[in-house]
Amino acid sequence: MTTALKRIEREPLWDLAHAQLRDALLAGRFEPGTVLTLRSLAESFGTSITPVRDAVTRLVAQGVLQQGPRNSAIVPNLSRKELADLTVVRCALEGRAAREAALQRHDDATLRRLEERLATMQSLIQARKLESYLEHHRKFHFGIYAMSGIPLMVETIENMWLRCGPVLSFVIPEYVVLLKGWDHHTAALKAIMAGDADGAEREIVADISEAAHYLAGLADSTGQLKRPSG
Amino acid sequence: MTTALKRIEREPLWDLAHAQLRDALLAGRFEPGTVLTLRSLAESFGTSITPVRDAVTRLVAQGVLQQGPRNSAIVPNLSRKELADLTVVRCALEGRAAREAALQRHDDATLRRLEERLATMQSLIQARKLESYLEHHRKFHFGIYAMSGIPLMVETIENMWLRCGPVLSFVIPEYVVLLKGWDHHTAALKAIMAGDADGAEREIVADISEAAHYLAGLADSTGQLKRPSG
DNA sequence: CCATGTTGTTTGTTATAACAAACAACAAAA
DNA sequence: TTTTGTTGTTTGTTATAACAAACAACATGG
Secondary structure (H helix, E strand, C coil): CCCCCCCCCCCHHHHHHHHHHHHHHHCCCCCCCCCCCEEEEEHHHHHCHHHHHHHHHHHCCCCEECCCCCEEEECCEEEHHHHHHHHHHHHHHHHHHHHHCCCCCCCCHHHHHEEEEEEEEHHHHHHHHHHHHHHHHHHHHHHHHHHCCCCHHHHHHHHHHHHHHHHHHHHHEEEEEECCCCCHHHHHHHHHCCCCCCHHHHHHHHHHHHHHHHHHCCCCCEEEECCCCC | CCCCCCCCCCCHHHHHHHHHHHHHCCCCCCCCCCCCCHHHHHHHHCHHHHHHHHHHHHHHHHCCCCCCCHCCCEEECCCCHHHHHHHHHHHHHHHHHHHCCCCCCCCCHHHHHHHHHHHHHHHHHCCCHHHHHHHHHHHHHHHHHHHCCHHHHHHHHHHHHHCCCCHHHHHHHHHHHHHHHHHHHHHHHHHHHHHCHHHHHHHHHHHHHHHHHHCCCCCCCCCEEECCCC
């Protein structure tokens, strides 16, 4: 039976605020180092401070926002060391997820969808549509991780991506255009389809490591990552 | 210069509530499946609902508490599948942490402290002081993970431990007394001291896997983990 | 006896106000 | 000029009240 009536769901305001902040962080729309004040956020959302307080509390608990002095929430500015740490954790997690994905059977529809997305990504790069490329790039990675069949894994990896969200936008202009990581993506997918667990893990780890190595080059003398001025 | 005066810091009420709930969860003082209502928690803490709301929001954001219908917070009851997922993630994370720990040099004081703790754990088992054994067991594991030099790793692993906190108490009566996992602990520490990365990872993974295998045997026909009646 | 409608209670959500700590600007004294 | 004290503003914290949805108990009608 099909539901004739649409399900009633009144999403709480703090949930909407949380999602909006989350997307803004992931897209790099907040300059690293910015302090987010409850009242200004409340004003921009058109609500009282109570819902935005819940949202910010949640973000801080997830480690997405750093808590500065006086429990203020600031969008994190990654140092070279923090980026290296993030890379180690991401490699362990995402490498393992790719391995688990390779160990399981998948229906053709799922695999074909990923192949199509890969093709889309290539054309988006050549068309220099960088912002929508990043969206597909993200969905490609998480499409693989979802194939592990471990929701907790996906959730944890998502948390790591959120943490490097603000600096992730730094990578757009130069790195992506050079098709860096392109071969790793195709090789990883091919390995998963072939059931090659070692290969899948190796390619994903290589993809992450190389991107991190590129990003590390953007650090200044103090170790802080900076957006390339070009 | 040494600070002559102690730093002034008035911890927020919701931080205290968060810590108390966190410890109670980790110690298994809440029966899995219990729904935590804001007003009852507020009454037991002697505060208004605002601080406890912040604390609960944080716990839910961390995945420590599950959110049931009507955004209510319930202490999670792990299924066999969720335990298996948790085990995969923990092995990837904690195995890698042990590996990183083995790759670095450590001062003798740190290593000796861990050896002493290991001895303490053994005597606590033989004296059947199970609850304080678990405390030392936890500190031993995290002592190793801290030696990786990666705070993010420690933080993420801590999150995973929190998630299996409620059922972790199930393991106390029988498993620990049998000295299961004892050899893995000593072997892991020895491997780290010898700089044997492969061995360190292997032993930690074995420790986690065997405990998980034991726990999985406690699942009922529906897949829910139950406290042994004995 | 069962189904249905009503009502009261419980519970999360949101807004608002009062509060305290921190910070910035400015003024006054050395 | 520099330092110090004051003041006003900003900002997170907490309590409280009003609100709405969900649930349970009970009553009512078939």
